[in-house]
Amino acid sequence: MTNEMGTPAFATMLDAIRRAFGAGTTPPVRVTGAGALPSIYPVSDLAAASVAAAGLALAELVEARFGRPQAVSSCVTVDRRLAAFWFARSLHPLGWDLPPLWDPVSGDYRAADGWIRLHTNAPHHRDAALAVLGTAPEREAVAAVVARWAADHLETAVVAAGGCAAAMRSAEAWSRHPQGRAVAQEPLVAWKTGETGPDGLAAARADRPLAGLHVLDLTRVLAGPVATRFLAGCGATVLRLDPPSWDEPGVLPETTLGKTCARLDLKQPAGRARFEALLATADVLVHGYRADALAHLGLDAAARARLRPGLIDVSLDAYGWTGPWRGRRGFDSLVQMSCGIAEAGMAEAGADRPVPLPVQALDHATGTLMAAAVLHGLTRRLATGRGSTARLSLARTAALLAAAPPPLPEEAPAAPGRADFAAASEPTGWGPALRLRPPVAVDGVTMRWDRPSGPLGAAAPAW
Incomplete structure (x- = not known):
């Protein structure tokens, strides 16, 4: 495929994204790459649109x-096929295996009146779910215990215990749900102007436009780390x-590609002091804690702005910032279970269990939009001298996808070949990989990563 504006779904979503950034009319983007991930939703177009938005920013x-x-509209090219692959997996190990993505207990379970998903990758989330189930x-x-619960009741109990669960709802049920109604009223990106700074x-170059920029990353799987990557x-x-x-x-x-990874306990005085020193010398903060989590540590938005006037402060949560x-x-x-995506996939396929998107598209798209928000914030700061805050959520990105035109009939993309990878292998912390x-x-811009991926806590908390 080579098309100035791609498919109708791509054009619709990119235009909505650009309007959310206050960028006005979307300039043409050159789109290449054949094939689309199989889904009733335009997942490949969401991948391409979010990546295009970051490229334009x-x-x-x-x-x-x-x-x-040269005009911005003439210099951005998106490979739709590669964008979709990055939403799945960008790294292919050479002679070693990737760790499993899911804890054995994580997954979808049939409840007494429907389906529920338990998310147990974190040990404390697993412990919370198992404590409720008593198994x-x-x-x-x-599975035997879940089958005796009503899905909504189990969801409520697991969440109250500090765990993570979601009963499967239809899109119609989500539209009537108080949280679904709240998310429908939220902007894709909520902006607020910050202080002067x-x-x-100063160290930026045209080919490496973020050189010298200090980005403090307080994020976890998966959207936030995608943004900072x-x-x-x-x-x-x-x-x-x-x-x-x-x-x-x-x-x-x-x-962890391209990043220095350190550990710091913000609940301890020494860790808090170190964090404040780092934030004072940062240019950008990206965080993915739950709403008000930093405020409970005495680090609300006002405190962060005082520590670093002019800060670009970009954050996300899962279910929205209101409701x-x-x-x-x-x-x-x-x-995906809560907002109707998994139920719609199940209904369309005539399946007997939830059918989610083929990749974690809400995470990847939201993360890429967060990166675009940082870039827009930097451009605004150049023009006005003022920082900004931007808030995004997985649920609001899901609404963007659900509102897009349906995908056009296409074959699945050809599997990645050697030409799709960088010429040199990457010496990751686990072994070489492509x-x-x-x-x-x-x-004119060179996109590359100066550090290979590696384990957490491998460095000191310092620039």
């Missing part, structure tokens, strides 16, 4: 910073901070 930042003469961590035992781009590819210095005990082995080879579920723990697969080429190209 990058081009606009370069134009604002360096006055590059051993064995899938068959869990330095732009952080994109920024690292543009030259930013990304410092990821995790609590002492946190681990997410199934995704780290994907998400009764604004503080609920959530993940992509759970949001990494897909970037899915977007901006004329």
Whole structure:
């Protein structure tokens, strides 16, 4: 495929994204790459649209910073096929295996009156679910107990215990749900202007437009790390901070690319002091804690802005920033169950169990849009001298996808071949691997990652 504006779904979603960024009319983008991921939703178009939005935001930042003469509309190319592959997996190990993505207990279970999904990848989330069910961590035992519960009642009990679960709802039921109604009223990106401060781009170059930019990363699987991975590819210095005990082995080879990874306990005085020192010297903060989590540590938006005037502060949550579920723990697969995506897939396929999207598209798209929001914030700061905050959510990205035109009939994309990968292998912390080429190209800009992916806590909490 080579088409100036891609498919109708691509054009519709990219236009909606651009309007959410206050960018006006969407300029043409060159779209290449044949084939689409199989789904009743335009998943490949969502991948291409979010990546295109980030590419356009990058081009606009370069134009604002360096006055590059060529029009933004002539210099952004998106490979729709590669964008979809990045939404699945960008890394292919050479002689070793990736860790499993899911805990054995995680998954969909038939309840007494429908379906429910338990998300148990984190040990404390697994412990919470098992405590409610009163069973051993064995899938068959869990299934037997779940079958005796009403899905809504079990969802409520697991969430109240500190776990993560989602009953399967239809899109119609979600539209009537208080949280569904709240999300429908939220913007795709909620913006707020911040304080005056330095732009952080003194060391930037036209080919590496984020060189010298300090990005503080307080995110977990999966959307937030996708955002900061994109920024690292543009030259930013990304410092990821995790609590002492946190681990997410199934995704780290994907998400730590280009980053320095350290541990810091924000609940301890020494860790808090160190974090405040780092934030004072950061240009961008990206975080994915639940709503008000940082505020409970005395680090609300006002405190963050005082520590670093002019900060670009971009955050996400799962279920939206308003409504009764604004503080609920959530993940992509759970949001798909809640908002009707999994039920619609099941109905269309005539299946006897939930049918989710073929990839964690809500995570990847939201993360890529977060990267675009950072880039827009930087461009705004160049123009006005003021920072900004931007809030996004998985549930609102799901609404963007659900409202798009249906996908056009297409064959599945051809499997990645050697030409789809970077020429040199990447020496990851687990072994050598091939990494897909970037899915977007901006004329004159080199997208590359200066650090291979590696384990958490491998470095000191310092720039």
